[in-house]
Each structure stands twice: as structure tokens, then as C-alpha cells.
Amino acid sequence: MGVWVSFFAVIVLIVIPWVGAQGAGQYLFGIVIPYVAVLVFILGFVYRATKWAKTPVPFKIPTTGGQMKSLPWIKSNPLDNPSNNAGVIARMALEVLAFRSLFRNSKLELREGPKLDYASNKWLWIAALAFHYTFLVVFIRHFRLFMEPVPGFVGLLESVDGFMEVGLPRLMMSSLILLLAALYLFLRRVAVPQLRYISLAADYFPLFLIIGLVSSGILMRYFIRVDITSVKELIMGLVSFRPTVPEGIGVIFFIHLFLLSVLIAYFPFSKLMHAGGVFFSPTRNLPNDNRVKRHINPWNYPVKVHTYSEYEDDFREKMKEVGLPVEKE
Amino acid sequence: MAKVGSPEELARIDYSPPKKSWMDIPPEFREGRWCYGSKAKDHAVVGLPNPRAWSPADEDWKLPDNWKEIFLEGMRERLHKYRSFQLFMDICVRCGACADKCHFFIGSGDPKNMPVLRAELLRSIYRGEFTTAGKIMGKLAGGRKLTYDVFKELFYYFFQCTECRRCSLFCPYGIDTAEVTMIGRELLNLLGCNIDWITGPVANCYRTGNHLGIQPHAYHSMLEFFCEEIEEITGILPEPSFNRKGAEILFITPSGDVFADPGTFTAMGYIMLFHYLEGLGLDLTWSTYASEGGNFGFFTSHEMAKRLNAKMYAEAERLGVKFIIGGECGHMWRVCNQYMDTFWEPPKSLETPVSPITGTRFEHAKEHKMIHICEFTADLIKHGKLNLDPSRNDPYRVTFHDSCNTARGMGFFEEPRYVLENIVNHFHEMPESTIREQTFCCGSGSGLNTDEFMDMRMRGALPRANAVQYVHDRHDVNLLSCICAIDRATLTTLTEYWVPDVEVSGVHELLGNALILEGEKKRTMNLRGEEFPWVEEEEEEEVEEAAEEVADEEAAGKAEGEE
Numbered sequence: 001m002g003v004w005v006s007f008f009a010v011i012v013l014i015v016i017p018w019v020g021a022q023g024a025g026q027y028l029f030g031i032v033i034p035y036v037a038v039l040v041f042i043l044g045f046v047y048r049a050t051k052w053a054k055t056p057v058p059f060k061i062p063t064t065g066g067q068m069k070s071l072p073w074i075k076s077n078p079l080d081n082p083s084n085n086a087g088v089i090a091r092m093a094l095e096v097l098a099f100r101s102l103f104r105n106s107k108l109e110l111r112e113g114p115k116l117d118y119a120s121n122k123w124l125w126i127a128a129l130a131f132h133y134t135f136l137v138v139f140i141r142h143f144r145l146f147m148e149p150v151p152g153f154v155g156l157l158e159s160v161d162g163f164m165e166v167g168l169p170r171l172m173m174s175s176l177i178l179l180l181a182a183l184y185l186f187l188r189r190v191a192v193p194q195l196r197y198i199s200l201a202a203d204y205f206p207l208f209l210i211i212g213l214v215s216s217g218i219l220m221r222y223f224i225r226v227d228i229t230s231v232k233e234l235i236m237g238l239v240s241f242r243p244t245v246p247e248g249i250g251v252i253f254f255i256h257l258f259l260l261s262v263l264i265a266y267f268p269f270s271k272l273m274h275a276g277g278v279f280f281s282p283t284r285n286l287p288n289d290n291r292v293k294r295h296i297n298p299w300n301y302p303v304k305v306h307t308y309s310e311y312e313d314d315f316r317e318k319m320k321e322v323g324l325p326v327e328k329e
Numbered sequence: 330m331a332k333v334g335s336p337e338e339l340a341r342i343d344y345s346p347p348k349k350s351w352m353d354i355p356p357e358f359r360e361g362r363w364c365y366g367s368k369a370k371d372h373a374v375v376g377l378p379n380p381r382a383w384s385p386a387d388e389d390w391k392l393p394d395n396w397k398e399i400f401l402e403g404m405r406e407r408l409h410k411y412r413s414f415q416l417f418m419d420i421c422v423r424c425g426a427c428a429d430k431c432h433f434f435i436g437s438g439d440p441k442n443m444p445v446l447r448a449e450l451l452r453s454i455y456r457g458e459f460t461t462a463g464k465i466m467g468k469l470a471g472g473r474k475l476t477y478d479v480f481k482e483l484f485y486y487f488f489q490c491t492e493c494r495r496c497s498l499f500c501p502y503g504i505d506t507a508e509v510t511m512i513g514r515e516l517l518n519l520l521g522c523n524i525d526w527i528t529g530p531v532a533n534c535y536r537t538g539n540h541l542g543i544q545p546h547a548y549h550s551m552l553e554f555f556c557e558e559i560e561e562i563t564g565i566l567p568e569p570s571f572n573r574k575g576a577e578i579l580f581i582t583p584s585g586d587v588f589a590d591p592g593t594f595t596a597m598g599y600i601m602l603f604h605y606l607e608g609l610g611l612d613l614t615w616s617t618y619a620s621e622g623g624n625f626g627f628f629t630s631h632e633m634a635k636r637l638n639a640k641m642y643a644e645a646e647r648l649g650v651k652f653i654i655g656g657e658c659g660h661m662w663r664v665c666n667q668y669m670d671t672f673w674e675p676p677k678s679l680e681t682p683v684s685p686i687t688g689t690r691f692e693h694a695k696e697h698k699m700i701h702i703c704e705f706t707a708d709l710i711k712h713g714k715l716n717l718d719p720s721r722n723d724p725y726r727v728t729f730h731d732s733c734n735t736a737r738g739m740g741f742f743e744e745p746r747y748v749l750e751n752i753v754n755h756f757h758e759m760p761e762s763t764i765r766e767q768t769f770c771c772g773s774g775s776g777l778n779t780d781e782f783m784d785m786r787m788r789g790a791l792p793r794a795n796a797v798q799y800v801h802d803r804h805d806v807n808l809l810s811c812i813c814a815i816d817r818a819t820l821t822t823l824t825e826y827w828v829p830d831v832e833v834s835g836v837h838e839l840l841g842n843a844l845i846l847e848g849e850k851k852r853t854m855n856l857r858g859e860e861f862p863w864v865e866e867e868e869e870e871e872v873e874e875a876a877e878e879v880a881d882e883e884a885a886g887k888a889e890g891e892e
Contacts, residue, residue, distance in 0.1 A: 001350075005469060006499050017696045048419075055412040058631075061667050063497045063505060064740035064764040070693050070704060073711060074743045080766065081740040084691075095501070101426075102501045106762060108429035116435065116795045118762040121386050124426060145839035155660070163870075195425045197346035200471040203423050269462065274502055277420035283503035288666075288740060291697035295671045299410060303632055304376070305639040306535050308647055318546040325572050325619060 001232040002201035003190065010208040013262055014216075014255055021254035029254045030234055031243040037261035044268025045276060052280045063283040082287045095284055099128055124188070131181035137161060138214075145235045158223040169221060179214045182207055206272055216256040226250040230289050333361060333783045335783065340437040340791070343741035351440060352453065352473055356482035358386060361784025362437075364488055364524035364777065372521060373848055374532035375633065379521025392520050397475055399626045401458055403519045408459070413508045416703030418455040420502050427506070432770050433489055436788030439514055441486050444496035444506040450483055451513055472877060484522055487513040492628070493733035498766055510775075514669050515630040523629060530625040534637050538620040539584035545571075551587045552615065555597045559604075562858070563610060564850035567604035572648070576614035577685060581625040582656025582702075583814035586835070592817040594856040595835030598844075602706065602837065604703045605846055608716065610685045613654070615734035619644035621801035622661040623814060627668075628776035635672040638664060645698070646676035647869035653679075653699040657835050659813035660774065662701065666739045687712040694711060701735075703744040703812060703836060710751045715847040720753050721852060724862055725808040726755040727839070728800045730793065730820065731768035732813035740766070745812050745836050752836075752843040757804040763796035773819035787821070787826050794827030801828055 021029040066077025078087040079094065094100040107121035141161065143154045162170035186207045189199050220226055230246040231253055237244040267273065279285065312319070312326055319326050333339070347354060363385050372380035381391045393399065408415045427444040429435060434442040441447060449471070456463030456472035463472025473479065490510040497505035517523065530540035537544055543551065549571055558564040570576065582599065586592040603613050619640040626633030645653050655665055679698035682691040689708045691700050709715050729749060735741040742765050749756055763769050772789025773782075800806040809820055809831050817833055824831040841856050853864045 002469070028340075052412060052416055054421075055409060055415045057412045058410060059414065059668055059671055061505070061738075063494055063503055063737050065498055065737070066740055067742050068693075068740035070741075070744065071689070071691075071708060071711075074747070077740070088684065099501055101423075101499055101503065104499055104767075105426050106429075108435060109346075110340075110342060110435075112334075114791065114795065114801070116792055118760075124424060128424075192425065194344070194440060194443060195344050195423075195430050197351065197440055198423050198425065198428075198443065198449065200423065201469050202471055230770055273421045274420040274422050278502045280412060280416055281343075281420075282416075283497050283505045283508075290667055290670060291694045291699075292692075294674070294696050297671050300671070303636045303639070305636050305643070305785040308618050308640075308643060311536075311538060315545050318544060319617070322546040322549045324545055324549060325574070 002037055002199060003204045006201045006204035006208050009205060010212050010259075013209070013259060014212060017254040017258040018251055021251050021258075026245045026249070026254065027117070029258055030245045030249075031238065033261045034238060034257060035243075037265040041264040041267055044265075045273075048268050048273055049280075052277065056298045057143050057282050058297040058299065059282075060286045060288075060290050061282055062286045062288045064288050068288055083289050083292075084287050088285055088287050092279070092285055096278060099125055102128060123184075127181050127184045127188075130177050131185060134174040134178035134181065135210075137176055138172075138217075141172065141174070145232050146239055148232075148236060167222065171222075175214060175221075179211065179218065182211050182214065186211070202271055206263070206266070207268060209259060209266070213256065213259040213263060216252060216259060220250075220252045220256060224250060224252045226253045331444065333787055333826070336787075339436075339784075339787060342436065342788075344438045350468075351449075352468060355478045356485045358481075358485060359784075361782065362489065363485055364402040364526055364779050364782050367521070367523040367525050367528035371525075371528040371532035372431055375528075375535050375636070377521060377523065377528065377629075378519060381521065383521075385481070385522075390481070390522065391445045392480075392522075392649040396480075396520050399519050400480070400516055403516050404455070405459070407512050407515065408455075411512065413505065414512050417448065417504045418452050419511055421448065421504055422502075423449075424501065424747060426499050426501065426703075427504075430496045430499050431490075431506075432493070432495070432772055432789045432792045433491075433785065436772070436791040437785065442483075442489060444500075447486050448504070448506055448509045450479075450486055451509060453471050454479065480520075481588065483513055484517055484833045486850070487517065488524055488777065491770045491772070491777055491789065493770040494775060495733065495767070495769065498737060502538070507797045509838055511627075511631070512630065513570070518630055524776065526630050526782075527625050527776035531629055531633060531637065534621050534625065538616075538618045538640060540621055540623060540625055541584045541588050543584055543587065543620065545620075547618050548584075548587065548617045552596070552600070553575055555587075555593065555600055558856075558858070559597055559601055562852065562856065563601070563846050565604070565846050565848060567600050569600055569603065570610055570613075571615050571617055573614040574648050576648060577612040577651050578614070579619065579648055579650040579653045580613050580615050580656070581619050581622045581641060581644075581653060582704075583661060584621050585623070585814035585818060586656060587620075589818060591821065591832070591834055591838065591857070592814050594838040594841070595814075595817065597762035597856050597870075598835065598837030598839070598841030599656065599702065601841045601844055601846065605715070605844055606686055606709075608847065612685065614650070615650060616644050616648070622658045622665075624661060624664045625776050627660055627664050627861070631668075634664060634668060638669055638672055641665075641669065641699075642673050642676050642679075643763055646678055647714060649678060651680045652694075654682075654702055654705055655699055656702050656838060657812035657814065659734035659815060661734075661814075662741065663734035663738035665697075665699055669699070684708055686714050701741065701744065703741070703748055706840060707747045710748060715751075717840075717843045718845055719752050719843050721842045721855065721861065722753040722839050723755070724841070724855075725753060725805060725809045725834075726757065726806045727810050728757050728759055728797065728806045729764070729836075730759075730771070730797075730809055730811040730813075730816060731765055732811060732816050733768060733770050733774060735812060736766055736768045741812075742766075748836055748840065749810065752839050755804075757800045759796040759800050769793040769796065771813075771816050771819040771823060773822075774815055778815055778819045783822075786822070790819075790823040790827060793820075794823050797824065797828045797831055801831055807831055810839060812836055 064081040066080030069076040069083035102125045106118040111119040369380035461471040492507035533542035579601040586596040626637035681695040820833040
């Protein structure tokens with residue numbers, strides 16, 4: 001059910017600007033909605049992140065993935081079992097930049113016997129890396145529209161990205177890989193029975209949204225051309241807070257911009273917040289140094305315990321019988 | 330004991346999920362997959378809510394009228410108190426990397442045993458009861474309301490998770506199902522829904538100091554009995570001390586080790602090691618009050634964990650010791666490593682642990698003041714302080730099971746292996762994806778090691794057993810060693826069912842075999858009282874030699890006569 005609901009939701013999201021971005025409607029889709037979306041994104045992101053940050057971490061519970069730092073002659077694993085903040089930074093960097101935990105992924109196979117096999121399974125890791133990094137590249141390439149003069153690194157990135165020199169304008173590999181990766185992430189969700197079983201509308205919706213976003217971008221660049229100078233004028237107007245809508249920008253641009261607006265406004269209230277959340281994860285962002293440095297639980301409270309003297313009161317005679325020392329005779 | 334099919338039957342596992350959405354499938358309490366309900370008398374001992382006679386098989390669980398309110402209020406409170414819980418409710422993307430990492434999913438194929446779905450059981454309530462989107466859009470936003478059936482479902486599946494954290498290792502955001510299960514169990518406990526196998530030990534531990542309810546005089550005589558056994562084997566009678574003020578070290582180990590085989594052999598190993606070291610300056614006492622290393626409170630709630638854990642530092646302070654040595658135990662070390670010195674400020678009277686034998690300062694425990702027996706022993710071996718004869722363990726071909734808690738809640742891999750290297754001659758590791766940080770649970774941890782749960786236990790045991798089978802087939806491994814008291818009990822059941830030719834032992838049992846005590850008699854048997862296979866041969870040889878000698882003498886006599 002979730003897959004269809006999400007699919008049609010995105011179709012509707014495409015139809016809305018298609019119909020609406022005419023005449024004065026262009027002010028709504030070109031100026032008002034993007035501003036609102038950015039505002040919602042910023043406020044929402046800050047709200048969610050602050051909520052996490054304000055929630056206490058009562059216990060230091062890193063998941064240890066390697067040998068702890070103990071006796072000096074025992075080789076420890078500072079990356080998977082950090083004993084200090086430097087180690088934590090390295091561990092987090094690998095997690096965030098290289099998806100290290102996902103790299104461990106394996107696939108289980110049950111054979112006759114029974115015999116269990118754990119084959120290495122890097123597809124999800126590769127697709128996830130491809131998806132996130134190409135998204136970043138595409139994002140940076142858009143700086144061409146945000147900045148005047150265009151920074152040098154954008155041109156450099158474009159020449160690397162378009163090194164295949166296919167098509168006119170040149171095909172950017174990043175867009176294609178991004179689209180393929182998003183399609184892969186979608187296909188595995190419907191093709192793997194367990195994944196299909198756990199998937200919610202909230203899992204399909206952002207994928208369709210991104211597929212729509214990337215597709216409209218590709219369409220605009222290669223097939224349904226829009227006047228890029230006017231587009232830049234509009235965007236520069238937005239970023240310099242002197243918004244204007246030049247004449248003659250094709251509707252495909254407004255579809256693209258609207259899908260982006262929906263995506264960023266949806267971001268803080270969805271699973272996409274994993275991007276911020278991963279930094280707060282107490283199983284990853286804490287050193288395994290409890291035995292060296294006491295971790296304080298801010299809401300630690302006194303509890304009722306069974307004291308030694310209560311214990312001795314219960315068992316004194318029996319203790320004396322076998323010669324166990326007692327406090328009170 | 331619940332009926333369990335044959336291994337062949339059990340291994341026919343269907344991984345295909347049902348047609349219906351998981352939200353539409355009510356819980357079905359299948360035989361051998363749930364544990365008996367907690368008893369009113371145990372609730373009374375520690376003041377757990379809602380003491381009553383009930384069974385999870387009953388229609389009516391006798392919950393208070395406002396049960397929903399209590400549950401949701403408890404959930405709200407915990408969302409504010411635990412960043413882990415709030416975050417793990419928020420950020421899962423359902424990528425599925427955790428799905429086939431869980432031993433219970435691998436062994437049962439039940440999709441609600443995929444860590445992601447186990448957490449979604451609670452996450453869906455979070456969305457449905459606490460988030461705007463979930464409240465409005467309901468199922469479409471992955472939300473659902475808390476109902477009686479949903480509550481029962483939570484009970485069923487949170488007591489089908491051993492909090493082993495294997496899934497959290499593979500999660501790209503470190504989402505830890507153990508955290509979710511722990512909080513989930515806390516919520517169930519607010520309404521008095523725990524299992525007998527946990528509340529029983531909790532009540533015992535609170536009153537008598539240990540899970541098994543061993544009273545001080547009995548504890549004392551059980552250890553005395555071990556000493557007599559040791560005397561029979563070695564000719565030497567160790568004399569451990571109890572509750573002794575002024576000792577330098579307090580030793581705390583799980584009570585399982587003094588109660589049942591094969592843990593008892595590990596306890597004998599400890600006693601022998603301490604006896605050996607007395608001559609070198611060890612001044613150590615046991616305690617009948619702090620007579621439990623494990624902590625079934627940890628499987629109940631954070632508060633109960635703290636209440637039961639109190640004894641360790643309290644007893645160390647009362648006796649005036651300088652530091653604590655902890656025995657071989659898994660979840661004990663998770664609590665001791667990650668919780669104890671947050672629960673309690675270590676008493677000022679304790680000092681940074683220093684081995685009285687080698688002078689090694691255990692700087693990595695300088696705040697916490699407690700060291701693991703394996704690091705203590707590894708340091709002794711490293712300094713050449715132990716006189717060892719590994720050949721006494723030659724009948725054993727050994728492998729090592731990392732217990733979940735020392736693996737993923739501590740990172741304690743090399744110390745026990747170093748000890749093993751020095752006390753056995755035949756050692757073989759299981760496959761990489763089943764050991765160290767990727768180790769598989771015994772299938773019975775976190776208080777689920779009870780007989781009525783046997784079907785699920787043997788299913789959960791499959792991945793571990795399969796790895797044991799692998800080294801058994803390839804290297805004739807016949808001994809599965811470990812550093813966990815629950816493992817010593819549960820792996821024995823596991824091997825009996827899946828790999829019958831393999832026995833289970835603690836590391837310090839093997840140390841006890843190898844350790845040469847001063848003035849001991851010639852050893853003819855291991856700590857289990859099993860005669861070494863070469864003893865008979867040697868005896869035969871001796872008899873033959875003696876016979877030869879007699880024959881020689883006779884021949885010589887004859888020759889003399891002839892002369």
C-alpha cells in the first residue's frame with residue numbers, strides 16, 4: 001500500500017506546479033514556497049537536533065567493535081573501540097564519511113545440513129555511498145546558480161563530472177549515478193521480501209521524491225531546455241533577498257524547484273533526519289573509557305538497596321554456625 | 330520442558346514473510362517461545378508493581394484499569410530521559426542491514442525477530458501516540474495505537490531478544506536493539522509483566538546476595554566442598570576466606586559458578602589460582618553478601634540493575650579492600666564496565682588496582698577499581714608467574730566463544746585468548762563472522778535461559794552451534810570454552826542438542842588443569858574427575874615394566890643358580 005500511496009503523492013506533487021506555476025502562480029512557486037521550505041527546514045532541523053541534544057545520555061554505552069585499550073602489551077583497536085575523543089572523532093568520521101558499519105554487512109544463507117554461510121554483501125554499502133556522494137556533487141554543481149562569480153571548484157568539479165564528454169550539454173555522471181542509485185534503493189525495497197515487509201510509505205516517499213527531483217533536473221538540462229540565465233536571475237534574487245521572477249522560465253523548472261522545496265520542508269520531520277541523528281548516536285559517539293573516567297548520569301537518583309546489616313540480620317545465626325565473621329554478635 | 334522437535338525439523342526455516350502486514354497479525358504465543366510469568370511473591374520482595382497470579386497464556390493479564398496511561402506515561406518519561414531511546418525511535422531508515430544479523434531471526438524466520446521490526450513494534454506506538462503525523466495518518470505514517478494485543482505482542486518479542494547487540498554493530502546509525510528491548514521491558518515491568526526466570530533470581534539476589542538464593546552458610550559449604558574435590562585431585566586443600574575485613578582484594582563471581590556443572594569446575598579453577606598465589610602474596614577474600622557477579626536486575630530495569638549492583642562497591646568498602654576482581658561472566662561485565670561507576674561513585678577507600686604479584690598497575694581501571702580475572706591472569710602469565718603444564722589439557726581440542734556482553738559491551742577479546750594460548754595446546758578459532766565483535770549469542774542470554782523457552786533457545790542457538798559444528802568437523806574440536814556463567818549453562822544445552830560431542834568449559838577450569846601447585850601429587854585426572862587417557866597407558870606400562878623387572882630378576886636368579 002505504502003508504495004502506491006507514495007507514488008501517487010509524488011505524481012500529485014508534480015501536477016501541482018505544472019498547473020499552478022502560470023502567471024502570478026510563478027511568484028508562489030518561485031518565491032514564496034522556496035522561502036517557506038527553507039525556513040521550515042532550518043527551524044525543523046534545529047528543533048529536532050536541539051531536542052536530541054537536550055535529552056540526557058544517562059549511560060556511556062558504545063558498541064565496541066574491537067579490542068579495548070587495556071594492558072599495554074595488548075594491541076587495542078582505537079577505531080572500533082575508541083578510548084578517547086580522538087578515537088571517537090575518527091570512528092565517527094569513518095561512520096559518516098565511509099559508512100563503516102554498513103561496510104561490515106553480510107548476507108546470510110541457510111543451506112542443507114543445516115549449514116549457515118555469511119557471504120560478504122557490499123551492494124547496499126556501494127549504493128548508499130554512490131547515492132549520498134553523487135547527491136553532494138550535484139548539490140555543489142548547483143552553486144553555479146547560487147554564486148556570482150562562480151567559484152573555481154565548481155568548474156573543476158564539472159569538468160571531472162563530465163569527463164566522459166558524452167552528449168551536449170555534456171552528460172554529468174553524478175546525475176546519472178544518483179538516479180541509478182535511487183532506483184536501486186527503491187528496487188531492493190520491493191524485490192527483497194523482508195525489506196518489502198518492513199517498508200513504510202515513509203520509506204518510499206522520499207525515494208520517489210528524489211527520483212522525481214533528479215529526473216526533472218535531467219529533463220531540464222538535456223531535453224526540455226529552459227533559459228538558464230533567467231533561472232540564475234531568479235535564484236540569485238532568492239539568495240540576495242531581492243526576489244524576482246523573470247519572464248519565460250519553463251514550467252519544468254518550477255516542477256524541479258517545487259519537488260526540492262517539498263523535500264527540504266519534509267526533511268526535518270522524516271527519517272531523512274538520520275543525517276543529523278547519526279552524530280548523536282550514543283553507541284558510536286562515546287569512548288569506551290568508563291573504567292578510566294566516571295560518566296555522570298544527570299538524573300541519577302537514590303534507590304532502595306538491601307544493605308549488609310539487613311543481610312546479616314537475616315542470616316546471622318547461620319553465618320556464625322559455619323564461622324563466618326559477623327559485625328554484631 | 331517444552332517439546333522441541335529434532336534438529337532436522339528445527340533447521341527447516343521459512344524466511345518468507347506472511348502476506349498480511351505485520352500490524353494486522355496479532356501475537357500468537359507459540360509453545361516453547363515464551364517464558365512463564367513473574368510470581369507475586371517475587372514482586373513483593375523487591376516491590377515490583379502489580380503482584381498477582383497470572384500467565385502470559387491467559388486471556389486476561391490482570392492489568393490495572395489505567396494500564397494504557399501508565400505505559401504511555403512511562404514511555405514519555407523515558408523518551409525524555411534516554412537520548413538513545415528518543416533517537417532510536419526517530420532515525421531508523423529501515424535499510425534492513427540488521428535483519429539477518431539476529432540469531433532469533435536466523436533460527437526462527439519470524440519477521441518480527443528482525444531487529445528492525447522488533448524495534449518497529451515500539452516505534453509504531455511512538456509514531457501513533459506521540460507524533461503528529463502518526464496521530465493523523467495512522468498506519469500510513471507507520472503509526473498504531475497501543476492496544477491489549479499490541480501490549481501482548483511487545484511482551485512476546487521483547488522476551489525473544491537477548492540484548493546481545495549484534496544488530497547494533499551492523500547498523501549504520503548504531504541503533505541498538507538492546508536499548509529498545511531494555512526500555513521495552515521496563516515499560517512491561519511498570520504493569521507487572523516480567524518473566525519468572527528473571528524476577529525469581531532478582532528477588533533471590535536482593536535477599537540472599539545471589540540469584541540462586543544460596544544462603545551464606547550454604548555458599549560457604551559449597552566452596553568448602555570444591556576445596557575437598559581439589560584436595561582429591563591435587564592432594565592440596567585450599568582454604569579460601571569469606572567476608573574477611575582487611576583483605577586487599579574482593580573477588581566477585583556469578584553464583585552460577587558455585588551452583589552447577591560445568592561452572593563449578595571454573596570456580597575450582599579460581600580457588601586453585603588464588604591458593605597458588607597466596608604463597609606469592611595474594612590477599613583475597615570472597616563474600617557471601619556480594620556473592621553474585623551477574624545482575625538479572627539489568628534484564629528488568631535500569632533501576633533494578635542499580636539496586637542489585639549496589640552490593641559490589643558497598644561490600645568492597647565495608648571490608649576495606651583496595652580493589653575488586655570480577656569472575657568470568659558476560660552481562661556482569663557489561664554492567665560493571667558500562668554502568669557500575671555511573672550508578673555509584675566508587676568508594677574513596679578503593680585504589681587503582683595493582684597486581685600484588687607482578688606490580689602491574691591496571692591504569693585502564695583506575696577510576697572503576699575493578700579488573701577482570703582474565704586480565705589479572707593474563708598479566709600473571711605474561712610475567713611468568715604461573716607454573717603451567719598445558720599438556721594436561723591435551724585431551725581437549727578447544728575453541729572459544731566470545732560472550733556478547735564482553736564482546737560488544739567492552740571489547741574484551743585478547744585477554745582470554747592469551748590465557749588460553751598458554752594453557753592448551755590445541756586451539757582453533759571458529760569462522761570470523763561468528764567470533765569477537767561479530768560473535769553470536771548462545772541464544773539464551775538476558776534471562777531467557779529457562780526450560781519452557783527451549784524451542785526458541787535452540788533456534789537462537791543455531792548460528793553459534795553451526796560455527797561450533799564447523800570447527801568440530803574440521804579440527805575435531807571437542808571443547809567450547811567461554812568466559813560467561815550463563816554460557817556455561819546454556820551452551821551445554823546447545824551442544825547437547827546441535828553438536829553432541831562437544832563439551833563446555835570456562836577458561837579458568839582449563840587454567841586449574843594446567844596450573845602446577847607447589848607440592849601437589851601427580852595428577853591423574855582433570856577438574857571434572859575424569860582420568861587422563863594416558864594414565865591407564867602409563868599404569869599398563871608400569872605394570873609391564875614391573876613384570877619385566879620381575880622376569881629379569883628371575884632370569885638373573887636362574888643364571889646365578891646355573892653358575
